Amino acid sequence: NAGVTQTPKFRILKIGQSMTLQCTQDMNHNYMYWYRQDPGMGLKLIYYSVGAGITDKGEVPNGYNVSRSTTEDFPLRLELAAPSQTSVYFCASSAQGEGPYGYTFGSGTRLTVV
Template sequence: NAGVTQTPKFRILKIGQSMTLQCTQDMNHNYMYWYRQDPGMGLKLIYYSVGAGITDKGEVPNGYNVSRSTTEDFPLRLELAAPSQTSVYFCASSYPGQGPNEQFFGPGTRLTVL
C-alpha cells in the first residue's frame, strides 16, 4: 500500500493564480481531510469528506474548494491564490466506522504564494 499520496510536493504560485492539490489514498478509507499548517503552528482543518459525493467545511474553508467523486481521490482547489495561503497542506484519511478514527497523513504539499 502506498497509503496517502499527495502531488505536487512543492509549488510556487503568483497572486491570483489557481491550482489543484491532488490527494489519493489506497486504503479504502471513507473519511478524507485537508489541513493546512502554517510555520510553527498546529493543524487547521480546511475541508473534509465522509464519503464519495459528500464534503463539508472545516475551520478555514475560505478560498478553497473540494470535490470527492471517488473513494480514493480528494483534490483541493485554490482559486485566486493569496499570500495568506502560503502554507504546508496535508491530506489525511481514516475509517472510523471500522474502529478508531486514526488518521493517516500524506507527505504534504509546500505552497508559496508570491
C-alpha cells in the first residue's frame, strides 16, 4: 500500500537549472497538492489540482509549473532554479476537497539550489 510516492528524496541543483519533482498516488484520490516547507514557516501551498486536467495556483506559485494528465500523477516543474527555492517539497492527496477529508502526504523531496 504505497500511498503517495515522491521522487527524488534529495537533489542539489545549480542556479538556473530545471528539474521535475515527481509525485504519484495509488489511492484514486481526485485532489492533489504541492506544498513547500521552510524552517519555521509552516507549509505553503504552491499548486493544487481537483482532478485530471485541472490545476490552480496556491499561495506561492511563482517559479513553478504543474500538470495533471492522469489521476495518479502530479509532477511539479521548477524552471530556472533560484536559491529561494531551496526547501522541502511535499506532495499530498485527498479523497475529496469538500468535507473533512485528511491529506495523505509523501515523504518529501529536499531540494538545495546552489
